[in-house]
Amino acid sequence: MSSVTIAGVVKAYGDRRVLDAVDLHVADGSITSVLGASGCGKTTLLRIVAGFVRADAGSVTLGERVVEDGRTAVAPDRRGVGYVPQEGALFPHLDVAGNIMFGIPRGERTTSRLGELLELAELPADLAHRQPHQLSGGQQQRVAIARALAPAPRVILLDEPFSSLDAALRISAGKAVTRVLRHAGATALIVTHDQGEALSLADQVAVMRAGRFVQVDSPAGIYERPADAETAEFVGGASMIAAEVSGGIARCVAGAIPVAAADGRVRVLIRPEQVLLGPAAGAAVVGQVTEVGFYGAQVVVTLALADGTPLTARAPSARTPRPGDEVGVVIEGSAVTFGDES
Numbered sequence: 001m002s003s004v005t006i007a008g009v010v011k012a013y014g015d016r017r018v019l020d021a022v023d024l025h026v027a028d029g030s031i032t033s034v035l036g037a038s039g040c041g042k043t044t045l046l047r048i049v050a051g052f053v054r055a056d057a058g059s060v061t062l063g064e065r066v067v068e069d070g071r072t073a074v075a076p077d078r079r080g081v082g083y084v085p086q087e088g089a090l091f092p093h094l095d096v097a098g099n100i101m102f103g104i105p106r107g108e109r110t111t112s113r114l115g116e117l118l119e120l121a122e123l124p125a126d127l128a129h130r131q132p133h134q135l136s137g138g139q140q141q142r143v144a145i146a147r148a149l150a151p152a153p154r155v156i157l158l159d160e161p162f163s164s165l166d167a168a169l170r171i172s173a174g175k176a177v178t179r180v181l182r183h184a185g186a187t188a189l190i191v192t193h194d195q196g197e198a199l200s201l202a203d204q205v206a207v208m209r210a211g212r213f214v215q216v217d218s219p220a221g222i223y224e225r226p227a228d229a230e231t232a233e234f235v236g237g238a239s240m241i242a243a244e245v246s247g248g249i250a251r252c253v254a255g256a257i258p259v260a261a262a263d264g265r266v267r268v269l270i271r272p273e274q275v276l277l278g279p280a281a282g283a284a285v286v287g288q289v290t291e292v293g294f295y296g297a298q299v300v301v302t303l304a305l306a307d308g309t310p311l312t313a314r315a316p317s318a319r320t321p322r323p324g325d326e327v328g329v330v331i332e333g334s335a336v337t338f339g340d341e342s
């Protein structure tokens, strides 16, 4: 497999710049997810790496080989890139074996190669002669990945690979696909608009907004140290509360929270799992429950603090408060801050 280096890639459709000087490096054998809202340019970037769309400027390099720049445009089938389109898109008239072996030269389509690919994709051998419509969504997805891996590509690109699966299957399919990619030692780029998927599947997450990467970091880096308030809110539950920092402590209606920020006015980011709820009696900070969302093992509780500021908490459902209840609030740990925009 090869690394992928995208440098200064620009793409416009008419007057509209869909990609605005995008840079990204994906290390050999690692998985990067490109996370962004619908229409931000993710698929366009993937299609430029695959060679289906030309960039207006910039370059794409796979390993040491430049496949796209102002002078060069290597044809898609000569790039050594495996592409898994949205919803897998298996050939409906071919069985599983036919789909998987499609990209391999005829002479190399051996039973043992098929067996290896089925095993790699965690598919039982007896599925080889089923038609695509006789498979579950997760199985279809793994056949699509086995098909993309079959010609031993340098890089594998996956465009919203789980968008057609229901929520429960998405998690197990996601885990299985990551295992398959890791086992194959694949360098992979996965496009998704689902933050849970992006954070859980990849070594690196590239957050895209309006044709630019606003942050490229490890999943923990994105969640714990988001580059801006919009990214913070995009990747998880977030309450933004106005505070005054003095000597490394942000004082706000939710209490006093350690921060790494200079003195002055800021907004602090409080994640729901940092908010501990307890009895109101004797608590330094008290909130009133305005809403409770039940998610099985956990509840998401929205509170109004003393001045009406909303604060969201995640709590075990065994201790569910009710709307109207007064609860004590403690913020655990330190917080990230952003500029004051009030």
Ligand SMILES: Nc1ncnc2c1ncn2[C@@H]1O[C@H](COP(=O)(O)OP(=O)(O)OP(=O)(O)O)[C@@H](O)[C@H]1O
Binding pocket: 013, 018, 036, 037, 038, 039, 040, 041, 042, 043, 044, 045, 193
């Ligand atoms: N061939 C095209 N001609 C004109 N505009 C296009 C073309 N392809 C994409 N666009 C526009 O470029 C923008 C980015 O599209 P793209 O498909 O890259 O976004 P995306 O982030 O992948 O979105 P989604 O998650 O909805 O697939 C969109 O506004 C889209 O309408």
